[in-house]
Amino acid sequence: MIFSxxxxxxxxxxxxxxxxxxxxAVLGRDLARHLKIPPDYLSKVLATLARSGVLSARRGARGGxxxxxxxxRIRLLDVVMxxxxxxxxxxxxxxxERPCRDSGACSAHSSWGGVKNAYREFLEKTxxxxxxxxx
Amino acid sequence: MIFSxxxxxxxxxxxxxxxxxxxxAVLGRDLARHLKIPPDYLSKVLATLARSGVLSARRGARGGxxxxxxxxRIRLLDVVMxxxxxxxxxxxxxxxERPCRDSGACSAHSSWGGVKNAYREFLEKTxxxxxxxxx
DNA sequence: ATTATTGTGGATATCCGTATCTATAATTGT
DNA sequence: ACAATTATAGATACGGATATCCACAATAAT
Numbered sequence: 438m439i440f441s442x443x444x445x446x447x448x449x450x451x452x453x454x455x456x457x458x459x460x461x462a463v464l465g466r467d468l469a470r471h472l473k474i475p476p477d478y479l480s481k482v483l484a485t486l487a488r489s490g491v492l493s494a495r496r497g498a499r500g501g502x503x504x505x506x507x508x509x510r511i512r513l514l515d516v517v518m519x520x521x522x523x524x525x526x527x528x529x530x531x532x533x534e535r536p537c538r539d540s541g542a543c544s545a546h547s548s549w550g551g552v553k554n555a556y557r558e559f560l561e562k563t564x565x566x567x568x569x570x571x572x
Numbered sequence: 573m574i575f576s577x578x579x580x581x582x583x584x585x586x587x588x589x590x591x592x593x594x595x596x597a598v599l600g601r602d603l604a605r606h607l608k609i610p611p612d613y614l615s616k617v618l619a620t621l622a623r624s625g626v627l628s629a630r631r632g633a634r635g636g637x638x639x640x641x642x643x644x645r646i647r648l649l650d651v652v653m654x655x656x657x658x659x660x661x662x663x664x665x666x667x668x669e670r671p672c673r674d675s676g677a678c679s680a681h682s683s684w685g686g687v688k689n690a691y692r693e694f695l696e697k698t699x700x701x702x703x704x705x706x707x
Numbered sequence: 708a709t710t711a712t713t714g715t716g717g718a719t720a721t722c723c724g725t726a727t728c729t730a731t732a733a734t735t736g737t
Numbered sequence: 738a739c740a741a742t743t744a745t746a747g748a749t750a751c752g753g754a755t756a757t758c759c760a761c762a763a764t765a766a767t
Contacts, residue, residue: 439659439668442755449666452679465714478756484715496714497764524574531584531707533574544587544705548698555690563683568665570679577725600744613726619745631744632734708767715762722755732745737738 444520446474446482448568451491451516455508455569462501471571482520489519508565517560525560527553579655581609581617583703586626586651590643590704597636606706617655624654643700652695660695662688 440448449472454463465483469476483502487494493505504511517525529537530549537546537553575583584607589598600618604611618637622629628640639646652660664672665684672681672688 439662440665445666445668448680452666475756477758480714481716481756487714494714495764496712496762498712498766500713500764502714527574530575530703531580531587531705533580543707545583545698545703548694548702552687552690552694555687559683559687563680567683568680570666599742610726612728615744616726616746622744629744630734631732631742632736633742634735635733635743637744710765710767712765713763715760717760718758720755720757722753724753725751727750728748730745730747733743735740735742737740 440517441520443482443485444517446472446479447486447516447520448513449474450479450483450502451486451504451511451565452568452570454492454502454504455565456571457503459507460503462495462499462503464501468502485519486516489515491515504565508569511565512561513563513565513568514560516565527556575652576655578617578620579652581607581614582621582651582655583648584609585614585618585637586621586639586646586700587703587705587707589627589637589639590700591706592638594642595638597630597634597638599636603637620654621651624650626650639700643704646700647696648698648700648703649695651700662691 450468453468453471457463465480466476468474468483469479472479483492483494486492487502490505491511493503495501495503514525527533527537529535529543530545531543535543537543537549585603588603588606592598600615601611603609603618604614607614618627618629621627622637625640626646628638630636630638649660662668662672664670664678665680666678670678672678672684
């Protein structure tokens, strides 16, 4: 139910970057200080986000991190996937490794379905524009 | 969003025990074989469930595990809590260590609230009677 | 070109969940 | 009392997520 530390770091960093103007780059160092996240660890997280196409990273003087596209076009699913992997697509409650189809469902299928749907909808419909902020 | 291995083992074991008659004890060894869970690891999980008052464990010949009370009186929250701890009570999306109150909410509060509520309701309203089964 | 700046990558350390092995305590049946 | 059965406890190993340190590559300003 709760995301890993890496995922949370990613969400917080992006929510903060999204409060800046489109062209303005944010320094990794400033991100780490503002969010109180170990700088060396955060840099790995940001690198992952850059590789997956969510962040645009530029080195050198006047470099930093910017969103690769408008915040309303970055779904939380796009952010979470590289860190949570298969866990971002929850399966059956009692057999998490299975896709959890409706046919041949396990005994917990109907009870669990509601949570799964709320979760999936949240990741697919919520964007950085919705959670943008500095906390 | 997905429970730990220990939690999943616990849920599967209880769902299977719940299919047996009230007085009938189930052997740990049989549980492990039926659910294909490492016996020594499962025994720790079952011991935790016994300590937390969900299972009644009896040693010796004709011993085994039985539900401590009727399956409709065992909420999934009672099962999950000892394993997931604070994670069973999800907090704020961007500040997971915080309670996530409505006042002074973080920027993700409203989007995240729906998922949190579905999750909390699931754990509080679903009982072993709802997920009982052998899968 | 040189230098300051800033992100990238590799090696390593630490911690916790998972898993295994072995010995022991408790209960039943004879 | 004895032996068989069954749960419980401790020590240990393993792997992945988390975290830290250090060297390097790329970019911009001068």
